[in-house]
Amino acid sequence: MAELSATTPKTEDRPSALREFWFYFSENRGAVIGLYVFMAFVICAAFAPLLAPYDPTEQFRDHILQPPAWQEGGSWAFPLGTDPLGRDMLSRLIMGSRYSFFVGIVVVCVAVTGGVIIGLLSGFAPKWVDTLIMRVMDIILSFPSLLLALVLVAILGPSLTNAMIAIAIVFQPHYVRLTRASVLSERQKDYVTSARVAGAGKARLMFKTVLPNCLAPIIVQAALSFSTAILDAAALGFLGMGAQPPTPEWGTMLAEAREFILRAWWVVTFPGLAILVTVLAINLMGDGLRDALDPKLKRS
Amino acid sequence: MFGYFLSRLGMFVPTFLGVTLISFMFIRVLPGDPIIVMAGERGMTEERYQEMVVKLGFDKPVLQQYWDYLVGVMHGDLGESFVTKKPVWDEFFALFPATLELSICAMIFAVALGLPAGVIAAVNRGKFFDRALMSSALVGYSMPIFWWALLLIIVFSGNLGWTPVSGRIDLLYYFPSVTGFMLIDSLLSGQEGAFTSAVRHLILPTIVLGTIPLAVIARQTRSAMLEVLGEDYIRTARAKGLAPTRINGLHALRNALIPVITVIGLSVGTLLAGAILTETIFSWPGIGKWMVDSIFRRDYPVVQGGLLMIAVIVMLVNLLVDVLYGIINPKIRRR
Numbered sequence: 144m145a146e147l148s149a150t151t152p153k154t155e156d157r158p159s160a161l162r163e164f165w166f167y168f169s170e171n172r173g174a175v176i177g178l179y180v181f182m183a184f185v186i187c188a189a190f191a192p193l194l195a196p197y198d199p200t201e202q203f204r205d206h207i208l209q210p211p212a213w214q215e216g217g218s219w220a221f222p223l224g225t226d227p228l229g230r231d232m233l234s235r236l237i238m239g240s241r242y243s244f245f246v247g248i249v250v251v252c253v254a255v256t257g258g259v260i261i262g263l264l265s266g267f268a269p270k271w272v273d274t275l276i277m278r279v280m281d282i283i284l285s286f287p288s289l290l291l292a293l294v295l296v297a298i299l300g301p302s303l304t305n306a307m308i309a310i311a312i313v314f315q316p317h318y319v320r321l322t323r324a325s326v327l328s329e330r331q332k333d334y335v336t337s338a339r340v341a342g343a344g345k346a347r348l349m350f351k352t353v354l355p356n357c358l359a360p361i362i363v364q365a366a367l368s369f370s371t372a373i374l375d376a377a378a379l380g381f382l383g384m385g386a387q388p389p390t391p392e393w394g395t396m397l398a399e400a401r402e403f404i405l406r407a408w409w410v411v412t413f414p415g416l417a418i419l420v421t422v423l424a425i426n427l428m429g430d431g432l433r434d435a436l437d438p439k440l441k442r443s
Numbered sequence: 444m445f446g447y448f449l450s451r452l453g454m455f456v457p458t459f460l461g462v463t464l465i466s467f468m469f470i471r472v473l474p475g476d477p478i479i480v481m482a483g484e485r486g487m488t489e490e491r492y493q494e495m496v497v498k499l500g501f502d503k504p505v506l507q508q509y510w511d512y513l514v515g516v517m518h519g520d521l522g523e524s525f526v527t528k529k530p531v532w533d534e535f536f537a538l539f540p541a542t543l544e545l546s547i548c549a550m551i552f553a554v555a556l557g558l559p560a561g562v563i564a565a566v567n568r569g570k571f572f573d574r575a576l577m578s579s580a581l582v583g584y585s586m587p588i589f590w591w592a593l594l595l596i597i598v599f600s601g602n603l604g605w606t607p608v609s610g611r612i613d614l615l616y617y618f619p620s621v622t623g624f625m626l627i628d629s630l631l632s633g634q635e636g637a638f639t640s641a642v643r644h645l646i647l648p649t650i651v652l653g654t655i656p657l658a659v660i661a662r663q664t665r666s667a668m669l670e671v672l673g674e675d676y677i678r679t680a681r682a683k684g685l686a687p688t689r690i691n692g693l694h695a696l697r698n699a700l701i702p703v704i705t706v707i708g709l710s711v712g713t714l715l716a717g718a719i720l721t722e723t724i725f726s727w728p729g730i731g732k733w734m735v736d737s738i739f740r741r742d743y744p745v746v747q748g749g750l751l752m753i754a755v756i757v758m759l760v761n762l763l764v765d766v767l768y769g770i771i772n773p774k775i776r777r778r
Contacts, residue, residue: 282465285757286462286712286753287719288712288716289720290734294469297738374585374587377587394587404593408597
């Protein structure tokens with residue numbers, strides 16, 4: 144993003160939208176750090192098979208529970224040590240980034256698409272449809288998200304795909320409410336009336352006229368959901384209701400390592416640290432996005 | 444005020460019906476026949492099967508079944524557990540105090556640390572304290588609490604040996620449950636060391652469950668304080684020469700508390716979700732662990748009943764927060 148804005152011609156009077164965005168975004172140092180960490184995470188996920196020194200499921204029977212390289216008994220062949228089955232921790236962590244990234248992307252895409260469409264419909268529909276939709280969303284919001292996801296997985300059967308579906312369903316109402324609220328305030332404005340007078344149809348009004356002006360809070364919420372989705376998927380994996388072993392998903396790795404916590408600190412510490420760093424980076428970025436995109440939400 | 448209360452209650456009823464509908468549907472959309480599941484590996488005869496169908500009402504029209512279910516729920520009948528054969532209602536209320544005790548402690552922990560942290564950060568805006576506190580709050584907010592629990596166990600139970608790893612009290616102590624709250628019961632029992640043991644068992648789960656609410660409260664307090672500190676009456680107070688502690692503590696904090704109280708109320712859902720993880724890790728005999736165990740045991744009536752009860756608790760607390768909010772802030776009532 145930095146390179147892109149740097150190549151914009153300097154003669155321009157009004158800065159481009161991207162440049163303006165970057166100006167505000169880069170004011171927040173934490174957000175920039177978050178962005179770099181997130182980019183590293185994305186690269187890690189994209190090139191995982193190339194970066195990982197070993198196959199994540201390969202078992203080295205002679206190196207069971209070997210500590211990390213800097214500790215006594217460790218070797219640089221396994222920089223972060225090995226797990227109880229002799230699998231290389233580093234390779235598993237690198238491959239694990241793929242699952243977390245995948246979960247984040249899929250959940251956010253599904254929840255945003257569904258939530259925005261329902262929210263737009265709700266904002267434009269007659270009063271009774273609107274009321275009906277909002278009550279249904281209230282009902283979903285009455286259940287604690289993790290509990291609802293757990294129960295949905297219990298119905299669908301434990302797997303990473305089902306965990307993603309469940310989390311996406313649980314996140315949906317937030318987008319519906321957010322979109323509807325912005326639509327209701329935008330709909331009263333003059334530009335919408337003028338578009339309507341000019342003969343724009345319902346669909347055009349909804350998606351081309353109003354939606355682009357409602358996007359800022361939705362993008363911020365999407366960034367925050369990305370991190371929550373990773374956390375929830377890891378929690379489901381930890382409870383045995385998400386990705387199943389031997390998948391190197393970070394939450395599942397933690398669940399497998401639980402019985403070794405007092406004997407081998409590294410099998411527990413690293414997967415959790417990976418979750419924390421990723422989630423923290425995304426949240427930092429989300430704060431920066433909010434400051435840059437939505438001055439109204441600015442946390443002073 | 445009364446009208447506001449009625450309108451809030453009017454929203455509560457359809458949501459409640461919706462929640463019962465979802466929990467009613469739950470057992471019917473499960474893959475497989477619940478009666479076969481209940482029979483387990485032993486199987487059952489055709490006669491017994493028909494008997495069960497009639498007993499559970501599966502032979503009636505679906506609408507009739509839902510009505511019967513709703514009437515049952517209103518009378519506190521949530522069915523019987525497949526495994527223990529006890530009424531779900533009784534099991535829920537036997538375990539609920541444990542979760543309530545843990546949640547209250549976690550909330551006290553979160554408020555006791557979160558409020559001062561937010562105030563200190565706001566007063567020192569942009570300085571070292573602000574940055575340090577808000578960075579920690581963001582870390583806490585991003586924390587996978589199941590991992591946090593394991594780390595605390597490694598350090599405090601494993602390396603230092605200060606706290607026990609699981610349960611609510613040492614097995615040495617036994618006394619009848621009076622209130623269901625271990626802290627109170629252990630005091631009432633009068634046994635030496637029982638109360639200390641209960642406290643030691645509570646420490647780690649409290650910290651784990653309280654971490655995310657703590658971070659949320661600290662962040663919310665800071666931003667509410669900053670907003671209030673910019674108001675004219677604060678400038679007036681400063682101009683009058685009031686001491687800064689008096690201004691910050693009395694004038695500003697009181698008005699900053701309104702949004703913070705809302706956040707505290709809305710954290711109940713987060714707490715109950717967090718309780719699922721915390722209780723599972725610390726083997727805390729509360730409803731979170733009960734739900735997870737029941738899901739694994741395919742004890743569907745328990746999952747169904749627990750789901751409903753938890754949702755109703757969250758809804759009731761939200762209703763209460765809304766009503767309280769209406770009392771504190773009259774502007775809300777005339778929306």
